[in-house]
Amino acid sequence: MAVLVVAAHDGKTVRANVANAVAAAAQMGPEVHVLVAGSNAGEAAQSAAAIQGVAKVLQAEDAAYANWLAEDIAPLVVKLAPNYSHVVMAADSVGKNIAPRVAAMLDVAQVSEAIQVVSPDTFVRPIYAGNAMATVQSADKIKIVTVRPTNFKAAVGGGSAAIEQIEGTGSAGLSSFAGAELSKSERPELTSAKIVVSGGRGLQSGENFKMLETLADKLGAGLGASRAAVDAGYVPNDYQVGQTGKVVAPDLYIAIGISGAIQHLAGMKDSKTIVAINKDEEAPIFQVADYGLVGDLFQLVPELTAAIEKK
Amino acid sequence: MKVLVAVKRVIDYNVKIRVKADNTGVETANVKMSMNPFDEIAVEEAIRMKEKGAATEVIAFSAGPAQCQETIRTALAMGADRGILVQSDAELQPLAVAKLLKAVVDKEQPGLVIVGKQAIDDDSNQTGQMLAALLGWSVGTFANKLNVADGTVEVKREVDGGLENIKIKMPAVITTDLRLNEPRYASLPNIMKAKKKPIETLAPDALGVDVAPRLKTLKVEEPPKRKSGIKVKTVAELVEKLRNEAGVI
Ligand SMILES: Cc1cc2nc3c(=O)[nH]c(=O)nc-3n(C[C@H](O)[C@H](O)[C@H](O)COP(=O)(O)OP(=O)(O)OC[C@H]3O[C@@H](n4cnc5c(N)ncnc54)[C@H](O)[C@@H]3O)c2cc1C
Ligand SMILES: Cc1cc2nc3c(=O)[nH]c(=O)nc-3n(C[C@H](O)[C@H](O)[C@H](O)COP(=O)(O)OP(=O)(O)OC[C@H]3O[C@@H](n4cnc5c(N)ncnc54)[C@H](O)[C@@H]3O)c2cc1C
Numbered sequence: 001m002a003v004l005v006v007a008a009h010d011g012k013t014v015r016a017n018v019a020n021a022v023a024a025a026a027q028m029g030p031e032v033h034v035l036v037a038g039s040n041a042g043e044a045a046q047s048a049a050a051i052q053g054v055a056k057v058l059q060a061e062d063a064a065y066a067n068w069l070a071e072d073i074a075p076l077v078v079k080l081a082p083n084y085s086h087v088v089m090a091a092d093s094v095g096k097n098i099a100p101r102v103a104a105m106l107d108v109a110q111v112s113e114a115i116q117v118v119s120p121d122t123f124v125r126p127i128y129a130g131n132a133m134a135t136v137q138s139a140d141k142i143k144i145v146t147v148r149p150t151n152f153k154a155a156v157g158g159g160s161a162a163i164e165q166i167e168g169t170g171s172a173g174l175s176s177f178a179g180a181e182l183s184k185s186e187r188p189e190l191t192s193a194k195i196v197v198s199g200g201r202g203l204q205s206g207e208n209f210k211m212l213e214t215l216a217d218k219l220g221a222g223l224g225a226s227r228a229a230v231d232a233g234y235v236p237n238d239y240q241v242g243q244t245g246k247v248v249a250p251d252l253y254i255a256i257g258i259s260g261a262i263q264h265l266a267g268m269k270d271s272k273t274i275v276a277i278n279k280d281e282e283a284p285i286f287q288v289a290d291y292g293l294v295g296d297l298f299q300l301v302p303e304l305t306a307a308i309e310k311k
Numbered sequence: 312m313k314v315l316v317a318v319k320r321v322i323d324y325n326v327k328i329r330v331k332a333d334n335t336g337v338e339t340a341n342v343k344m345s346m347n348p349f350d351e352i353a354v355e356e357a358i359r360m361k362e363k364g365a366a367t368e369v370i371a372f373s374a375g376p377a378q379c380q381e382t383i384r385t386a387l388a389m390g391a392d393r394g395i396l397v398q399s400d401a402e403l404q405p406l407a408v409a410k411l412l413k414a415v416v417d418k419e420q421p422g423l424v425i426v427g428k429q430a431i432d433d434d435s436n437q438t439g440q441m442l443a444a445l446l447g448w449s450v451g452t453f454a455n456k457l458n459v460a461d462g463t464v465e466v467k468r469e470v471d472g473g474l475e476n477i478k479i480k481m482p483a484v485i486t487t488d489l490r491l492n493e494p495r496y497a498s499l500p501n502i503m504k505a506k507k508k509p510i511e512t513l514a515p516d517a518l519g520v521d522v523a524p525r526l527k528t529l530k531v532e533e534p535p536k537r538k539s540g541i542k543v544k545t546v547a548e549l550v551e552k553l554r555n556e557a558g559v560i
Contacts, residue, residue: 093470100440109525112435128328135529174449178476237469252559273557290540303546
């Protein structure tokens with residue numbers, strides 16, 4: 001039986017993490033299909049068809065799907081699910097919202113944030129903020145799985161799957177969309193950036209984050225933050241890295257004025273190289289840092305920016 | 312309107328957990344337990360609704376062993392009116408908890424159910440969404456702000472790109488995110504008063520719910536450790552290492 005990946009998209013392209021979800025799905029069954037539900041989602045369906053390893057794209061057009069409301073998308077997935085062994089979504093804010101609803105409607109369990117596919121029914125997933133790894137086995141007929149994108153190498157492009165139009169399921173009439181307040185940024189998206197510069201409470205203000213923006217722009221990096229920095233209002237909520245924020249695994253993660261609480265480490269300790277800048281040489285962040293620099297960030301960050309500029 | 316809040320007993324977020332030597336789970340003996348932090352936010356939100364006159368009664372629900380009484384007491388001390396404990400020593404997975412919650416919802420008929428977006432032990436992030444599905448209700452996940460008016464809830468949600476606003480019909484399920492509110496501490500007089508508030512104890516069987524786990528945990532292991540790194544003395548040394556040793560810039 002084939003595996004169905006449910007793709008989030010912006011109407012133009014599917015999210016980058018769909019290619020990671022496809023790679024994970026390919027380890028669960030012989031064939032991968034991708035569902036692109038939306039309103040005017042033709043271009044997004046084409047972007048899904050271009051992912052290598054996708055055998056077929058199902059495009060469901062319905063005005064109700066325009067804003068990805070769980071109440072409206074879940075019934076469509078539930079209708080398709082019996083044709084599949086697995087339904088897979090990336091563990092982002094869309095997947096986390098929709099997958100459990102689908103699972104409960106089907107009366108099956110969900111495996112959350114799988115980081116490894118051991119076999120088609122067995123998965124490894126982090127628990128306790130990544131301080132333990134559980135291997136879980138599902139006995140359900142249809143397996144609903146969200147996967148952590150950073151743990152699966154993205155399937156490459158260049159494919160040309162067929163796109164099949166399918167019937168929508170309409171609106172459940174329970175919820176409606178009332179606008180978004182999205183953070184605008186020219187910088188690379190946090191979860192797919194090769195380099196991430198992250199700031200914590202040590203920055204002391206939103207104004208001071210500008211210093212990190214300058215550094216990030218020099219490096220072509222995405223910008224992240226600790227919960228404390230978000231709670232204090234220095235930066236928007238979508239910057240939060242950690243157990244209850246975003247999980248990142250870039251080639252380089254630079255933690256500045258971040259102490260390294262376990263909840264923060266949960267979101268970044270799979271980064272290839274970690275740099276920490278902190279004035280407290282006992283800060284736990286140094287226990288995971290490959291390169292630690294002890295000192296005042298207000299002096300060191302401008303120095304670092306200048307040194308990178310010189311090349 | 313009644314508001315039902317779910318409060319889960321979890322290992323305190325400050326505790327450094329240890330994986331059991333036999334790889335069956337995590338050491339929970341003699342470990343400090345607390346209310347799941349997201350559930351403190353849920354309780355706080357419900358109490359504020361009552362204080363504003365939007366809710367008439369706040370009921371705190373917990374499922375698990377007898378000690379979950381303490382977690383319910385904490386909610387009562389914060390200001391909830393009464394508690395319901397579904398007592399079970401079995402491993403309760405999200406679908407089972409959602410079914411127990413549904414059975415209680417059927418009995419109590421609340422207008423809102425508020426749960427945490429995730430429990431910090433199992434990190435599943437499922438229960439609220441599953442409950443809404445079982446009830447056929449709408450759901451506002453990862454709530455950053457709520458506004459209850461005329462049979463609808465306006466929910467500001469924390470999503471990948473920032474914030475999103477939705478309007479959902481009541482009755483509804485809400486899952487809390489970190490910025491929804493700052494939970495209060497219970498005062499000593501309120502802790503004393505909470506001792507007199509009623510807690511009803513039920514069994515899963517009596518609610519007609521099969522709680523048998525659907526996922527089997529084969530093993531629980533330590534994550535791989537990172538090799539310890541080095542301290543560099545200067546920015547110049549750092550840049551040199553990043554260029555020539557790590558090759559990342
Ligand atoms: C339920 C729950 C979920 C959570 N989820 C997350 C999450 O997803 N992500 C997350 O990050 N946290 C999360 N937390 C919070 C976490 O426990 C910590 O409180 C938080 O990560 C601390 O942020 P911080 O390191 O910026 O602040 P602090 O711990 O206050 O550290 C600030 C650091 O800056 C350093 N510093 C100060 N001034 C300077 C200077 N001039 N130069 C250099 N260094 C300086 C200090 O030495 C200190 O180490 C969660 C907590 C709970 C309870
Ligand atoms: C290896 C392993 C062994 C385990 N063994 C046991 C065991 O022996 N006994 C045991 O009791 N558990 C055990 N658990 C924990 C149990 O599996 C989890 O509690 C369950 O999977 C629920 O997941 P979650 O809490 O992460 O759900 P989430 O969906 O993340 O929870 C979200 C919200 O739902 C509500 N909620 C969830 N559960 C409850 C609850 N019980 N009561 C009230 N509200 C709740 C809360 O509001 C919570 O914030 C074990 C877990 C693992 C991984």
